[in-house]
Amino acid sequence: MTRKKRSALAVFRESKIAIAGSILIVVVVSIAILAPWVSPYDPREQKVVKRLQGPQADYLLGTDHYGRDILTRIIWGSRTSLTVGLLAVTFAGLLGTCLGIIAGYKGGWIENFIMRAADVFLSLPSLLTGLIVIVALGSGISNVVIAISVALTPRFIRLAHGPTLSLKEIGYVEATRASGGQEIRIMLRHILPNIIGPIAVMATLWVATAIRIEASLSFLGLGTQPPNSSWGLMLKSGVDNIMISPYLAVFPGLAIMFAVMAFNMVGDGLRDALDPKLQG
Amino acid sequence: MVKYVIRRILLMIPTIWVMVTVVFFAMHVLPGDPAISILGEYASAEALENLRKELGLDQPLIIQYLDFLWDMVRGDLGNSLSNNKPVSWLILSVLPYSVILSFSAILISIIIGIPVGILSALKRNHWIDYIARIAALLGFSTPTFYLGILLLLLFSLKLDLFPMIGGGELSNLGSMLHHLTLPALAMGLVNASIVTRMTRSAVLDVMNEDYVQTARSKGLQERKVIYKHALRNALIPVIAVIGVYVGVTLGTAVLTEIVFNRPGIGKLLVGAVYNRDYPTIQGTLVVFAAFIAFINLLTDLSYGIADPRVRYE
Numbered sequence: 001m002t003r004k005k006r007s008a009l010a011v012f013r014e015s016k017i018a019i020a021g022s023i024l025i026v027v028v029v030s031i032a033i034l035a036p037w038v039s040p041y042d043p044r045e046q047k048v049v050k051r052l053q054g055p056q057a058d059y060l061l062g063t064d065h066y067g068r069d070i071l072t073r074i075i076w077g078s079r080t081s082l083t084v085g086l087l088a089v090t091f092a093g094l095l096g097t098c099l100g101i102i103a104g105y106k107g108g109w110i111e112n113f114i115m116r117a118a119d120v121f122l123s124l125p126s127l128l129t130g131l132i133v134i135v136a137l138g139s140g141i142s143n144v145v146i147a148i149s150v151a152l153t154p155r156f157i158r159l160a161h162g163p164t165l166s167l168k169e170i171g172y173v174e175a176t177r178a179s180g181g182q183e184i185r186i187m188l189r190h191i192l193p194n195i196i197g198p199i200a201v202m203a204t205l206w207v208a209t210a211i212r213i214e215a216s217l218s219f220l221g222l223g224t225q226p227p228n229s230s231w232g233l234m235l236k237s238g239v240d241n242i243m244i245s246p247y248l249a250v251f252p253g254l255a256i257m258f259a260v261m262a263f264n265m266v267g268d269g270l271r272d273a274l275d276p277k278l279q280g
Numbered sequence: 281m282v283k284y285v286i287r288r289i290l291l292m293i294p295t296i297w298v299m300v301t302v303v304f305f306a307m308h309v310l311p312g313d314p315a316i317s318i319l320g321e322y323a324s325a326e327a328l329e330n331l332r333k334e335l336g337l338d339q340p341l342i343i344q345y346l347d348f349l350w351d352m353v354r355g356d357l358g359n360s361l362s363n364n365k366p367v368s369w370l371i372l373s374v375l376p377y378s379v380i381l382s383f384s385a386i387l388i389s390i391i392i393g394i395p396v397g398i399l400s401a402l403k404r405n406h407w408i409d410y411i412a413r414i415a416a417l418l419g420f421s422t423p424t425f426y427l428g429i430l431l432l433l434l435f436s437l438k439l440d441l442f443p444m445i446g447g448g449e450l451s452n453l454g455s456m457l458h459h460l461t462l463p464a465l466a467m468g469l470v471n472a473s474i475v476t477r478m479t480r481s482a483v484l485d486v487m488n489e490d491y492v493q494t495a496r497s498k499g500l501q502e503r504k505v506i507y508k509h510a511l512r513n514a515l516i517p518v519i520a521v522i523g524v525y526v527g528v529t530l531g532t533a534v535l536t537e538i539v540f541n542r543p544g545i546g547k548l549l550v551g552a553v554y555n556r557d558y559p560t561i562q563g564t565l566v567v568f569a570a571f572i573a574f575i576n577l578l579t580d581l582s583y584g585i586a587d588p589r590v591r592y593e
Contacts, residue, residue, distance in 0.1 A: 120298045123572055125531025135553055136306040212423050216535055219425060220550055239429060246433050253426035261421035
């Protein structure tokens, strides 16, 4: 391990917020994986006689308008949020980074085309870009993943493009090119490893954004569809029943907040760790 | 400067054109038939055919696209499929509500975010800094619509201080402010957390610069060092972030308008999506894109006010 890597790790370890965020992520991921074993009820089990109950011994966070256990649905909802968040960022990251590197490395009309297209999509808020895709494809979890990927891809393109421009002028890259190195090999072996750090940091922060967009689309009734569990969908039913059962909207929102906060905390910690000003 | 502004306005045209094109083709791969959406599943084949003709849906897609572009250049965004009213009229009737909401939210975020960010930076690692940072992290991680729901629960349902729904009357300032307070606070507080984080980091960066150290070493009062030397330079990235977040604010306004059942362009858009009213969807998205492009221009121009060294070429 190099000295720089060690010191980056040290900066990360010293950040209490980053460590707390990592612990929170481990907790949320564990809950999502262990959902069938840790949730007290079946997420789809309806008990109409028990509908809209407040928190009590049998139902720690109460029940919704179908008499389903809210705690159980929050636990199962973590699967939706994490799956959508991680998949969308992975797809957007892979596609956006590839396009950004190609744009920066190739230059000319390819660069112009890719970057102008990215600019157009960046001119709308991510939520609205996601909304356009959902309108075209229809709702459902897989379409939400595609919608959020489309919304986030231009951000990765921009992030990968800038450093590629300067890296391709650096001596060893020019030397490899001059000695007849394949372009694809140069991009993968010499450029990608040098830009992956900042991309990983932003990817962590954008998992939080993806979770928030999924919750927003589901809240609008355009994302995850019933009877699947989704925190945004639960918030929607909370607002629909706000006069009868106010707490229904409180707990799913807290779950979104903690998950988003966990990724933000780790993202902040990673950013500090890679900031040369903060390294020893 | 004038040349720069004209060039930027001209550059807005291709951006909006591409956006309009993307939106148009996205709308036309929509599953379902708009004619059935309007007349219902039990309409006769003849009635459906007549309506398709009337709406121009029987034309090849490229002709529909060119017609749409030509109409848009003339300021005609078509008629709503839900109520047959002109889309431009529908947008204009709710746009003031969204603009007032977004700008109030931005104002709140500046009024809270910049002083808290400065204080947090100047009191680095003091308890004030820790509280500000934790509050900013919480705000940054809270979806606007969730904060809106919490404010609604506390101030409308529990304390009965503010109305739960509606946007008030635009002609009546008291009614308008009464309806505006909670949604603007929900959006403003979340944005304030972003402005706080950005301001703190910008001020910390500037405070380490040589010219600030020089100003201190020549015995200038700390207040003067901060206001005359540090803040002005720290403002540039903060303005950039506020500019970028105007667009994000407009996006979150969609959700806030739904939570507070408030008229606005976001609520119009979501209603149009539910009804597959694609002329209204297209129209609202075009207005969003144009508005954000315009805000980006204003943001770029404001750099020059904060930093006279910025030259527009």
